[in-house]
Amino acid sequence: MxxxxxxxxxxxxxxxxxxxxxxxxxxxxxxxxxxxxxxxxxxxxxxxxxxxxxxxxxxxxxxxxxxxxxxxxxxxxxxxxxxFIQPAASVAHPLDDGTAVLLKSSVEETAANLGLDGTSYERLVTVLARNFGVLASDILAPLGIPSNPFFMGAFGLKGMTSAKNLVDHYFTEPRARAMFAGNAAHSMIPLEDVPSAAYGLVLLLTAHAVGWGFxxxxxxxxxxxxxxxxxxxxxxxxxxxxxxxxxxxxxxxxxxxxxxxxxxxxxxxxxxxxxxxxxxxxxKYGAGVFKMDFALNEPIPWKAKQCFEAGTVHVGGTFEEIAESERAHAEGKISETPFVLVAQNSLFDTTRAPENKHTAWAYCHVPNGATADMTEQIENQIERFAPGFRDCILAKAVKSPADLEKHNANYIGGDINGxxxxxxxxxxxxxxxxxxxxxxxxxxxxxxxxxxxxxxxxxxxxxxxxxxxxxxxxx
Ligand SMILES: Cc1cc2nc3c(=O)[nH]c(=O)nc-3n(C[C@H](O)[C@H](O)[C@H](O)COP(=O)(O)OP(=O)(O)OC[C@H]3O[C@@H](n4cnc5c(N)ncnc54)[C@H](O)[C@@H]3O)c2cc1C
Structure with missing residues (x-):
């Protein structure tokens, strides 16, 4: 022995x-x-x-x-x-008209942001959000017989498609379509591909069930x-x-x-x-990530005041713009107007920065192993919805896909999802x-x-x- x-x-x-x-x-x-x-x-x-x-x-x-x-x-x-700290809203999604869609913990309050699509939004998420506690154990598991076949079946029917199909089926207006795109783009696959809708749906449900805390x-x-x-x-x-x-x-x-x-x-x-x-x-490894961190003299000066309520801001505009940016990296191209994920933890957590100062965390998706410097593109996208952003920057740090892989060998070519x-x-x-x-x-x-x-x-x-x-x- x-x-x-x-x-x-x-x-x-x-x-x-x-x-x-x-x-x-x-x-x-x-x-x-x-x-x-x-x-x-x-x-x-x-x-x-x-x-x-x-x-x-x-x-x-x-x-x-x-x-x-x-x-x-x-x-x-x-x-x-x-x-865990919970901001008032999980996500803000600013648009060029100077407003932002807010993803809040209440389904009804979120739906109220979405104009004519509010009712469809409630139809999409209400039952699943109410039962997400039990659904999560089946979603966060290997393939097998679900412990809750009814809810898992309902989730599969709605989510096992592309984000494009889902928004075409449920939504008619830009606000709801854009908000869904921002969530689905976390999949790092094109929004025309299955199962990008499932990623978007899971993230919406987590916002309603537990909130996007940190x-x-x-x-x-x-x-x-x-x-x-x-x-x-x-x-x-x-x-x-x-x-x-x-x-x-x-x-x-x-x-x-x-x-x-x-x-x-x-x-x-x-x-x-x-x-x-x-x-x-x-x-197969997926898209890479180009990441930036900012030390700021003041909070990001968002045009849409709703953005100050959220820990995460999805920067990229309409469904169509985000879809184009997510298609680009899949085709091996750099997007000049990338979808940018922004986190502004210091708005809600004073331990993150000296008094009255702030931090911001941002990244965009790039082809696996890409060497392009995306600093300009990321800052331009934030500036688009927060004019004067660059003037607030005290210092910044940049991590390319290669830097991320150096930091953690699991991030092959900057792929953060293994x-x-x-x-x-x-x-x-x-x-x-x-x-x-x-x-x-x-x-x-x-x-x-x-x-x-x-x-x-x-x-x-x-x-x-x-x-x-x-x-x-x-x-
Ligand atoms: C920029 C960025 C943003 C992200 N944002 C989010 C987010 O907001 N929310 C979220 O939920 N997830 C996010 N993620 C993804 C999340 O961090 C990963 O999915 C998660 O950490 C994976 O966990 P893991 O335990 O599988 O591997 P990892 O966390 O990658 O840990 C693997 C560990 O193995 C070690 N290791 C590797 N090779 C060896 C070796 N040969 N010998 C010994 N040790 C080794 C590494 O050093 C590392 O510590 C993000 C990732 C990145 C890079």
Whole structure:
């Protein structure tokens, strides 16, 4: 019988790696997390990227998926310092007429923004929003028999289409169509492609069910709370430990990878069956991200006053403009008028900047690995809806797709979701298999966002992978 130093080792300490580690440590297993960076957290880290006293979220900034996560909801993260702030509105979507559409927690108040499309909006979301608590456990899970087939069926009928089809079916006016486009564009796939509507619908539902909150103090508070709870369960963490070959690890019964297929092949190729390795090689990465952080002398001077109520602002104009920008990166082109996601956490969290000063976080989508500098395009788009924005900038920091990949090796070519969110990789990532988490090699599992349910800070990939590992190897 082989002597094992640990029951389980997790490579990578993103939200999925930490969720997997916690699940196993809760079951009294000895667990080690190894992390290449100097601190834990992966996509949930914060730093003074611009000036002293300004805290910027390096990757994720807005966390409805962490709040709604069925696994995170079971953890005592408040006791470990995690507090979510909720702005009055989840999203503002400014338009060229100087107004903005607001996505609020009340379906009725949101519908009231949408003119003639208000009734259709209520028809689209009311029942699903009211039942999102139960629906979330089926949506944030691998493909299987849903625990709530009625609601999952209703969600599938509405969402398993393209954003273009959905808006053509439900909406006639620019306001509702634009708001839906902003949510669906988080999919990072063209809005004419299935299942872009599903992404948009899920995000609308999270706004109504839990709100687009974020942690007081920075995204790193999520990692800090997960890490501290894991340590309290007896877990161990080693940072500055980049795994280059799986054989360097201490002996353990299972290894869980919070990393993506290309990295798994690199460090584990000799342990993978040929057929499986070849399938992993075909895994598709998605669009990249060009990211900017700003230290500001004052809040972004939005023309539409409604924008000051929201933590997130979707900058890009009409459905048609956003669709064009999302088509561009899919065709390998740079959009001169990109859809820009903006987060303005400091409006609601005074810990983020010195008194009366502010931060802003913004990114747009670009082709995977693109080298273009998008500074001008991002600032122009914000300036379009907030004239005078450039005059408020005290300092800025820029991260190209290559910089993001340097910061976190999981962001291949700047892909922040661990793989494209295309239909063929929605439920079947990284390969089509009944159990997508188990690698066909004894004791190896994938727990990153390259498995269902994919990108975002929710920890559910880690939870499902660890559950699978526990049931197969330890029960
Ligand atoms: C700019 C940006 C904005 C985003 N915005 C949001 C948002 O607002 N809301 C949201 O929910 N999500 C957002 N995301 C996505 C979110 O951050 C990711 O989907 C999420 O972090 C994925 O979690 P994970 O645990 O799978 O992997 P990650 O968080 O990427 O963690 C992987 C970890 O593995 C480590 N690692 C990699 N290779 C090795 C190795 N060889 N050895 C040891 N360790 C290794 C990495 O250093 C990293 O710490 C954003 C991401 C980016 C980059």
């Amino acid at each position: 082989k002597n094992y130093q640990y029951d389980a080792i997790v490579i990578g300490s993103g939200p999925n790696g930490l969720a997997a580690a916690i699940y196993l440590a809760q079951r009294k297993l000895s667990v080690l997390v190894v992390e290449a960076a100097g601190e834990i957290g992966g996509g949930t880290r914060s730093a003074e990227l611009t000036l002293p006293g300004f805290t910027h979220d390096i990757c994720s900034a807005i966390h409805p998926l962490a709040i709604v996560s069925p696994f995170f909801q079971t953890l005592p993260l408040r006791d470990f310092g995690l507090e 942690p007081r103090g920075g995204a790193n508070k999520i990692a800090d709370a997960l890490g501290a709870y894991f340590l309290s369960l007896g877990g161990k963490i080693e940072t500055d430990f980049e795994v280059k070959n799986i054989d360097e690890l201490p002996a353990s019964r299972v290894v869980l990878f919070d990393i993506t297929p290309r990295q798994i092949i690199k460090i584990t190729a000799h342990r993978l069956p040929d057929a499986y390795r070849k399938r992993l090689e075909k895994y 793989g494209a969110g295309i239909l063929s990789q929605l439920f079947t990532r990284p390969v089509a298999k009944i159990n997508p988490y188990a690698i066909p090699s004894k004791g190896l599992y994938i727990c990153s966002s390259s498995t269902p349910p994919g990108g975002g800070v929710h920890g559910m990939c880690g939870y499902h992978a660890a559950k699978s590992a526990f049931e197969r190897e330890f029960s």
